[in-house]
Amino acid sequence: MMKIACAMLILLMVGALTLTIGIQTLNFEFAGVEKVKAESPSNYYVFTIEIVGDSYTIAIETDGTIEDFHYTNFTFGWDGVGATFYNITIPKSLNNTQILAISSVYQGAFKPNDVSMNTTHYFVYYSDWWVSTLSDIFFGSPSVKLSISSYTTYVGFRVNIEANVTYRGKPLAKWPAIIVAYVAPLRGDVWAWQWMSLPLTLIGMGNTTQDGIYSVVWMPTASGAWWISAGLANPWPPTDGDYPEEASDSLCLTVIPYADAVFSVVSNATVSGLSFNSTSMELSFTLDGQSETVGFVDVFISKTLLEDPEVLEVYLNTTKLSPEQYLISSMDDSWRLHLEITFASKYNVSIIIPEYPLTTPILAFLIFTTSIVTFYRTKKIKR
Numbered sequence: 001m002m003k004i005a006c007a008m009l010i011l012l013m014v015g016a017l018t019l020t021i022g023i024q025t026l027n028f029e030f031a032g033v034e035k036v037k038a039e040s041p042s043n044y045y046v047f048t049i050e051i052v053g054d055s056y057t058i059a060i061e062t063d064g065t066i067e068d069f070h071y072t073n074f075t076f077g078w079d080g081v082g083a084t085f086y087n088i089t090i091p092k093s094l095n096n097t098q099i100l101a102i103s104s105v106y107q108g109a110f111k112p113n114d115v116s117m118n119t120t121h122y123f124v125y126y127s128d129w130w131v132s133t134l135s136d137i138f139f140g141s142p143s144v145k146l147s148i149s150s151y152t153t154y155v156g157f158r159v160n161i162e163a164n165v166t167y168r169g170k171p172l173a174k175w176p177a178i179i180v181a182y183v184a185p186l187r188g189d190v191w192a193w194q195w196m197s198l199p200l201t202l203i204g205m206g207n208t209t210q211d212g213i214y215s216v217v218w219m220p221t222a223s224g225a226w227w228i229s230a231g232l233a234n235p236w237p238p239t240d241g242d243y244p245e246e247a248s249d250s251l252c253l254t255v256i257p258y259a260d261a262v263f264s265v266v267s268n269a270t271v272s273g274l275s276f277n278s279t280s281m282e283l284s285f286t287l288d289g290q291s292e293t294v295g296f297v298d299v300f301i302s303k304t305l306l307e308d309p310e311v312l313e314v315y316l317n318t319t320k321l322s323p324e325q326y327l328i329s330s331m332d333d334s335w336r337l338h339l340e341i342t343f344a345s346k347y348n349v350s351i352i353i354p355e356y357p358l359t360t361p362i363l364a365f366l367i368f369t370t371s372i373v374t375f376y377r378t379k380k381i382k383r
Helices: 001-023 192-197 359-382
Strands: 044-051 052-062 065-071 073-079 085-091 100-102 115-118 121-129 136-138 143-149 157-169 178-184 200-207 213-218 223-233 248-258 260-267 270-277 282-288 294-302 313-316 326-329 334-342 347-352
Touching: 052 065, 143 223, 143 248, 143 270, 143 294, 157 223, 178 213, 192 200, 200 213, 223 270, 248 270, 260 270, 260 282, 282 294, 282 326, 282 359, 294 347, 313 334, 334 347
Parallel strands: none
Antiparallel strands: 044 052, 052 085, 065 073, 073 136, 085 121, 100 136, 115 121, 143 157, 157 213, 178 200, 178 223, 223 248, 248 260, 260 294, 270 282, 282 347, 294 334, 313 347, 326 334
């Protein structure tokens, strides 16, 4: 009854998630389950598995038997018969996350009795009444890195969003990714079941390319604040054995309009109080990040408002920064100012955009006109 109830709950949660984001399941290409026979069938089993083109050897000692050993890109497991313990040897080069075990009920149900290691291997020991129900061991999950770049034109305002999905340092191709936008109260990585409590805007959903990239162009309103999350789709229940845990990334996007332009601020910290004073030409906002973490902020400034980015004045908590403390790069229609901060508290950021005085082009025009008149007068006198 417990298994049935849990299975029904999982199905309801998956269904609710699908209804919440208002999408249909696509025909994604999931990694298939490979089955391996032991090289030395006895109470000591040796299995060779291939993960993303690399081979690894798993050794398992037990007083029972192991049947139907199988693995995917993220897990390996088996059906055990008559076992009271498993002593598993896993190469460190394979495992890049905590050791997890699952039963047929829910992920993370059982933890190892003991984990030890040397310079090259982990040694994982299980011994208990439930050991025969051991299903899968998770040894890694993909990484999702989100990046956002913004146009600064008010008409047709849009942002480019890109999710870079890697696994074991290599691009993860043909894997389903989802990008959504949402507003507080939750901030940052709120993937998986927390989605159900949020009003979401689905930005895009599709497979990654051979380079592990999924990208989409989004046209939000030209003012507002959102958290943008990119993560891997999981239309399968988390007990199915090929479930990448916590593979997501989130960034804060805040925009305000000014005349025919738009100021955009992108950060992995919370941005608040974004405003622009047209009298002093000062753009200001507050950054709030987790203490002792490194955060970043990208500020996009229209080239129609700023001809020379070297004249910018950047202040952090009233302290003027030197140009070496931030990076400015040129985009299509904007300048991107990139600043990194190690958080200890909230930071107030101010950026002053000096105006080019109207007298400068007028003076240049007068000098040019005077030169032409003088030239023609001189020429006429010589005749």
